[in-house]
Amino acid sequence: MIDRLINTMKDLLCPPGSGVFTVNTAKERKAELGKLLYPNSQNIQDSWEQSLEVLAQQKVTNLLGICSDCGGGILRGANWGPLFIRLKLLETLSINKEFFDLGDIRVIPHLLHDKYLNPETLKSCKNALYGSKESTHSVSPLSITEEFLDIFYETHPKKTIFALGGDHSVSYPLVKSYLKAKKKSGTKVGLIHFDAHTDLLVDRLGIDLCFGSWTTHILDGLDSPTLCYQIGIRSSGKPKEHWEKTFGLTQYWSSDVFKRGAMEIAHEIIDKLTVDKVEEIYISFDIDALDVKYASSTGTPEADGLEPHQAIIIIQELQNHFKLSGADMVEVAPFLRTDIEAVTEPETTLNSAAIISKILIKGLNRYGNL
Numbered sequence: 001m002i003d004r005l006i007n008t009m010k011d012l013l014c015p016p017g018s019g020v021f022t023v024n025t026a027k028e029r030k031a032e033l034g035k036l037l038y039p040n041s042q043n044i045q046d047s048w049e050q051s052l053e054v055l056a057q058q059k060v061t062n063l064l065g066i067c068s069d070c071g072g073g074i075l076r077g078a079n080w081g082p083l084f085i086r087l088k089l090l091e092t093l094s095i096n097k098e099f100f101d102l103g104d105i106r107v108i109p110h111l112l113h114d115k116y117l118n119p120e121t122l123k124s125c126k127n128a129l130y131g132s133k134e135s136t137h138s139v140s141p142l143s144i145t146e147e148f149l150d151i152f153y154e155t156h157p158k159k160t161i162f163a164l165g166g167d168h169s170v171s172y173p174l175v176k177s178y179l180k181a182k183k184k185s186g187t188k189v190g191l192i193h194f195d196a197h198t199d200l201l202v203d204r205l206g207i208d209l210c211f212g213s214w215t216t217h218i219l220d221g222l223d224s225p226t227l228c229y230q231i232g233i234r235s236s237g238k239p240k241e242h243w244e245k246t247f248g249l250t251q252y253w254s255s256d257v258f259k260r261g262a263m264e265i266a267h268e269i270i271d272k273l274t275v276d277k278v279e280e281i282y283i284s285f286d287i288d289a290l291d292v293k294y295a296s297s298t299g300t301p302e303a304d305g306l307e308p309h310q311a312i313i314i315i316q317e318l319q320n321h322f323k324l325s326g327a328d329m330v331e332v333a334p335f336l337r338t339d340i341e342a343v344t345e346p347e348t349t350l351n352s353a354a355i356i357s358k359i360l361i362k363g364l365n366r367y368g369n370l
Helices: 003-011 029-035 044-052 077-087 120-128 141-155 168-185 240-247 254-260 262-275 306-323 348-364
Strands: 062-066 101-106 161-165 189-194 228-233 250-253 280-286 323-330
Touching: 003 044, 003 101, 003 141, 003 250, 029 044, 029 077, 029 141, 029 306, 044 101, 062 077, 062 348, 077 101, 077 323, 077 348, 101 141, 161 168, 161 348, 168 189, 168 280, 189 306, 228 240, 228 254, 228 262, 228 306, 240 250, 250 254, 250 262, 254 262, 254 306, 262 306, 280 306, 280 348, 306 348, 323 348
Parallel strands: 062 101, 062 161, 161 323, 189 228, 189 280, 228 250, 280 323
Antiparallel strands: none
């Protein structure tokens, strides 16, 4: 089983920082990341493949990059998030001591999910990625992610994943595969979703899997939609009551957090999850949950958002009461400057993302990762 996983990883993944296929764009940053991860190597591909052989022995959370922004729809650029956030994390975290880097999902940047492709396109893309039109592997980033994680969790059910996106559509396969694995193990879990937006569309312009609809399509993977909590919402064409009544989840808009306080919100969620006998939680963090002054290098920045310390209080309190067994950080788009007054960008957004990511990684490392 372990050999099957390693071989699959070599097919479906690529070295960290290589998920965006380019020749020169961000070349220096990719090289810098390679040197940080594999300081004594002259061949990053070989070093990365060799590193995968010790995955089973690692006791820290596993980092996965999904450099896809094809599921976005306003401003693109979140495909560069995994590279830039990694570099920021490595300023204060140590590889293999605080996280083990699995690498990036292989991404054809024009694709989203295999179900949208015709047979000829599937064959052509299989040939491009795997050298065979008859390959049984997926070719689109969302499909590849789910295929990989299904095998990963089957092989290592007690290991955790911290994923870097990518637009928020990447959370669809991340959470879907996670929920399948937890249901198989008989573990009851809750989903905590930080975001400025509900992501509860059924589809967007006819596409059912995208940054604005992913949550809708994973709710049935939970034991009940009441186990989903959304925090930081403020940009919506409909009131909170509509979403809660339609989908059965609970929302705490950013105004609720400011009015009631982060600690009170955290303990209300904790009390509800405790009553529901939840054992573990997954946290999906869209950087636009934070106010635009902390996160403007993103595709859909919004004013009146959470302060970083508010998000941190809620995350830490939840981690103190439940096992955090999965998490992601998405929608960081480092080449975007959506606020022309924000002269420190993308550093401000990257710093915010890194601080929260480190707290999530710390929580995931408490889980055990056997």
